Amino acid sequence: MSFDRLIEKIIELKNPTVVGLDPKLEYVPKYIQRRYLEKDGLTLKAAAKAIYDFNQAIIDEIHDVVPAIKPQAAYYEMYGHYGIRTLEKTIRYAKLNGMFVITDGKRNDIGATMEAYTNAHLGTTLVGENSMEAFGADALTVNGYLGTDGIEPLLKVCRKQDKGIYVLVKTSNKSSGELQDLKLEDGTPIYAKMGDLCEKWGADTIGKYGYSAVGAVVGATYPEMLAELRQRLPHTMFLVPGYGAQGGGAEGLKGGFDANGLGAIVNSSRAVMCAYKKEECDERDFAKAARREVIRMRDDITQYINLK
């Protein structure tokens, strides 16, 4: 219940960032690709195995700097059940390395189906009397368009098993305003209304740092809305995509944090995974380049906030 575990890890490492592991095969250095493509051919299986080696090496290098990873489900589904196996193994490996794992799946459904998603990603699946984790992440991103029926099954597991969710509120993309910025009859924009629902859904799960188990996704690309929502949603922790590659600068993130430098975790994906390409270093140095980038990102962001 609540995001206390994640927040403690953020305080311990003095680093409110998360690395998105969204690995396309083309991000994986050629020498790793060759290991498997030569053995298994140009197959989904070979690609999925290469991606696991890539993820593992990055986790080895960053786990003492960064509190969390955020694997994006889409990039694993692309490789079919082989990719999903890599997702399972990546989550397990990150947890073994003491990292907090947020599966970015933006899942949404109702009733028994939402229970199935909850069991899959955060809870356990029952086979006979045997209860097993299918993925076993610590948190999941979700889409709240279906209302409380889509959130309640998640909350049950958040309360019992110390897990959390991030609901899409104001996303980082250009067209996010098409629906999210429209104003309701009373003048409230839809994204703010969705934010209010997050406060309501999380109300009975507030932890010792003041944040509930129900967080919100709010893009770095709209700094004024990030600051506005920080004020409006005092118990809702933010997951902030859009830093770096999508154009959100570090100073603009400031408004997403509270006076203690808490209340937000900022994601970077491609800039970390492909740091070796940007640096133009030897591809065998990709994991060290990722480490250099996460340290740079940490220092870039923490200079503007008051995290002790």
Place this chain on the structure above:
Amino acid sequence: MSFDRLIEKIIELKNPTVVGLDPKLEYVPKYIQRRYLEKDGLTLKAAAKAIYDFNQAIIDEIHDVVPAIKPQAAYYEMYGHYGIRTLEKTIRYAKLNGMFVITDGKRNDIGATMEAYTNAHLGTTLVGENSMEAFGADALTVNGYLGTDGIEPLLKVCRKQDKGIYVLVKTSNKSSGELQDLKLEDGTPIYAKMGDLCEKWGADTIGKYGYSAVGAVVGATYPEMLAELRQRLPHTMFLVPGYGAQGGGAEGLKGGFDANGLGAIVNSSRAVMCAYKKEECDERDFAKAARREVIRMRDDITQYINLK
């Protein structure tokens, strides 16, 4: 491009329904469960294998009556990568049997990530020069909260590879109104605005029956909204959940169809999968019971519409 292929199948079988394959292990007859649980133990692997046998037997019995199946991704993810393999095989088996496959995944994201979901579920994944289908469904349900950036990558594949999407507009659950029914400043409810976006997104993909490649999910549980949206969205085909188990009656569906009995496809999941439980027949007769139920459903629904 467009839903012509599905509509032709509906006309051929005179049946505008789809069977949701959302198989919990407890729906699978004990004699099938035993086949695998004795061999592989109480494992996710055994459960996933049992579910595949169950799906296969149902497809064998219904494919000459029902035009389409709709596997719900959540129930496969519950069983980890073993479950996902069962999903892949179920899709392939249904297609081999001439059925149209709608993966119910309610996926949503932006840019490169939405491209990855699109490639995974509808398109192909590239490994080196080798392009492969990971899942290869004909259509996918999606959530439009992120706007055009989340839909455009899907449309590219819909146009090129004759695929379709269903966007959540007005869902069948009790709390769907919490957000979806709220009125915008000009008095339009959010669900109608989302419907208008579907018309816009689909505008250049309209097929010979007048429907585009962008459909909408509209619940059977709100018959007046179903009828209102049929008028408002003349080029948007509806996927209608909530018939039967969730309380939507056949007569209330009428308003979702056009004058030719087209424009909608009605889903039933549990009532078909668990027909043998309701009938209290021998569990070995589960697939025949499913067949009896899909015929009953077809006749129940077509009595109110004008499908020639």
